[in-house]
Amino acid sequence: MKITLDHNCIINLERRTEIGSVVEAIVANPNNECFVVNIGASEMRERGVRPDKYERFEELLVAARIDHLPRINPMLIFDVTFWDRCAWASPGTVQLAKDIESVLFGNAEPINIEKEVLDSPSWRKWLNRVCDVQSLWCHIRNSNDVFLTTDGNFTKKSKLPRLIALGAMRICPPQEL
Numbered sequence: 615m616k617i618t619l620d621h622n623c624i625i626n627l628e629r630r631t632e633i634g635s636v637v638e639a640i641v642a643n644p645n646n647e648c649f650v651v652n653i654g655a656s657e658m659r660e661r662g663v664r665p666d667k668y669e670r671f672e673e674l675l676v677a678a679r680i681d682h683l684p685r686i687n688p689m690l691i692f693d694v695t696f697w698d699r700c701a702w703a704s705p706g707t708v709q710l711a712k713d714i715e716s717v718l719f720g721n722a723e724p725i726n727i728e729k730e731v732l733d734s735p736s737w738r739k740w741l742n743r744v745c746d747v748q749s750l751w752c753h754i755r756n757s758n759d760v761f762l763t764t765d766g767n768f769t770k771k772s773k774l775p776r777l778i779a780l781g782a783m784r785i786c787p788p789q790e791l
Contacts, residue, residue, distance in 0.1 A: 617648045618686065618753035620763040621745055623788065624650065627678035633764055634678075636788040640762065641680060649758060650675060651749045652685045652699040668696045686756050688748035693732070694741065695748075710754065710780065715747045717776045718767055754781040761785045 617640065626634035627641075641648045654671055675681040689707060690700040701707075722743075730737040746765065753761045761768065761782055768777065768785045777785060 615646050615760060616756070616758040617646050617760045617762050617791075618749065618756070618758045619648055619650055619680070619683075620749045620761065620765060620768075621651070621653070622764040623762055624674065624678050624680065626764065626788075627680060628674060633788055637762065638679070640788060640791055641683070648680070648683050648762075649686050649752075649756065650680060650683045651688060651752045652696055653688050653694070653745050653748050653752075654696075668699060671696065686752040688752050691744060691748070694744055707751070707755070711747055711751050713780055714750050714754075714777070715743070717773050717780070718746055718750075719743055750777065750782060750785075757781075759783050760791060762788055762791060764788070 619637065619641075623633075623637045627637050628634070640646055652668075652671070672681060675683075685699065687699050687701045688695050689703045689711060703711075725736050725740040725743075727737065727740050730740065746767070749763075750761060750768070761784070763769075763785065764787050767773065769787070774785060
């Protein structure tokens with residue numbers, strides 16, 4: 615089974631939480647092929663993970679004991695993605711990202727990122743939204759089977775069927791896999 619780990623799974627692995635132990639067992643299962651999305655959420659910035667600091671992301675993956683997993687590259691987004699580990703967008707891939715964003719955050723208060731200061735609370739909120747969208751975008755584009763997440767926004771009854779219709783296949787928390 616091909617499984618995409620969202621950034622919350624990585625953080626739980628690194629922090630050795632109970633959920634991290636469940637994710638660790640999923641990764642260790644030889645029937646699973648788990649993937650890491652090459653993107654750093656705002657929580658990762660505390661460790662120095664930034665677009666020009668890919669080595670810090672790798673250090674995080676080493677600490678989480680998943681540095682051996684294959685990576686999936688998100689779309690190129692300035693000030694967000696790692697320079698040499700991203701994909702050029704096409705009209706179709708941009709539309710998929712917009713569709714995912716509409717489902718996940720269509721009713722959320724918009725954030726005018728141009729008016730925000732780098733690493734401000736609103737900027738961090740925007741960054742996490744982008745990471746959520748890009749993580750699921752990578753999952754769908756890679757045709758993976760399960761998107762593993764602890765973020766309840768993905769599994770809300772009002773959103774889950776629409777994300778599945780976009781090609782997500784299955785979305786669940788680690789405890790349900």
